[in-house]
Amino acid sequence: MQLRNILVIAPNFKKRLSGVTSTLVQLIPEHRRRGLGIATLGPGLPDDMPAMSYWQLPLLWKRPQNASHRVWHARRNNEMLAGLILRDVLRMPLKLLFTSAAQRHHSGYTRWLISKMDAVVATSGRSGSYLKVPHTVIRHGIDTALFHPPTSEDDTISATHLPGRYLVGCFGRVRHQKGTDLFVRAMIDLLPQNPDWTAVVSGRITPDHAAFADQLKADIAKANLSDRIVFLGEVADIKPWYRRLSLYVAPSRNEGFGLTPLEAMASQTAVVASDAGAYAELIAEGKTGSVVAAGDYDALRDAIAPYLADPEMAYQHGLAAITHVSEHFALKNEAKSLEKEYAALLGTDLGTTCVF
Known part of the structure; x- marks a missing residue:
């Protein structure tokens, strides 16, 4: 990786897949398609991502070709700290940007780190409400070329060899925080009255959550639903x-x-979600899905039930969801908004940069 035309560095200081990692995997290629010189630093990313090596860090003392400094875009505490060391201790020509997704009161240490940033972005209105500094809200987008409606027989339930005509799913790490138990409980209650539906759960089960997952599977077996609530x-x-x-x-x-x-x-899939995270800001209530209070089992079950009873409603809400995402949450819109932040920090026209 040659650094002379790299204006933005997006560190990723975590080996395991996370929401931040997924964001980088989608955003960085989009930025580069748009002509931005951007590179990653750290483990856990695909080999084809544009990346600098740790041994190249001293090269950041040299200013880039088209600006007086670079942007260090941190998304975690350790990445903010590294940026502070590079900028304030080692005196490298960097501007620090932090993106905050947390929806909780920050610790004193995190608030101190954030106060040292040159600019701050929040991923939702709710996450922004916990910040004590000026910030810009830029919601995440999605790559609609990667996530798109069904196009073939492989995109139907018949390709799975599972029973039934319709699938309902819950994806993500299997643990209490993710509410996997609420989904399984709702399926145990609802599937006996809806024989055309099968439920799937996909996600990593770490050793410290194995007992949690085992109990869910035992509950499913006790309800005689092991063939209709399937862990992938x-x-x-x-x-x-x-x-x-x-x-x-x-x-x-x-x-x-x-x-x-x-x-x-x-x-093209309808969604029932809790109001955790930014979910309530993503779903058009009654048009693309429904949002309920986080942790409220009865509300979750009662929001799911109409879709299982009326698959046509699920289909229509899925169709509406395609347009909703395209208009409001396209990845290119997130990239464009971030590039405005980069340009303001750099004081330069990003259109003059080139990609290696």
Whole structure:
């Protein structure tokens, strides 16, 4: 990676897949398609991502070709701290930008880090409400070329060899925070009255949450529904599964932003979600899905039930979701908004940069 035309560095200081990682995987290629010189730094990203190496950090003392400094775009505390060291201790020509997705009161340490940033972005109105500094709200977008409506037989329930005519799904790490138990409980209550539906759960089960998952599977077996509530594990490519669903459920008790409802809606799938994260800002109530209070089991079950009883409603809301996402949550809109922030910090026209 040659650094002379790289104006933005997006560190990723976490090996495991996370929401932040998923954001970078989608955003950085979009930025580069738009002509922005941007590179990542850190592990856990695909090999084809434009990346600088740690040994290249000293090269950041040299200013880029088209600006007096670069932007260091942090999304985690350790990335903010690294930026502060590079800018304030090592005196590298950097401007620091932080994106906050957290929907909770920040610790004193995090508030101190944020106060040292040159600019701050919040991913939702709710996350912005917890910030004590001026900020801009830029909601995440979705790549509608990657997440798109069904196009073939592989995008239907018949490709799964599961029973029934319709699929309802819940994706994400299997744990209490994600509300997997609420989804399973709702399926145990609702599926006996809706024989055309099968439920799927996809997501990683870590060792510290294995007992939680085992209890869910035991509850399913006790209800004699093991063939209709199926744990898929962590699948290599989740995108086809979104297209196979008629309804997606996001029952998180706590969330940062939460991209899965957008991924589902872009795939022509109606969504029932809690109001955790930015979910309530993503779904058009009664048009593309429904939002209920986080952790409220009765409300979640009662929001899911009409879709299982009326698959045509699920289909129509899925169709409406495609337009909704395209108009309000296209990835290019997020990229364009971030580039305005970069340009303001750099004081230069990003159109003069080029991509390697």
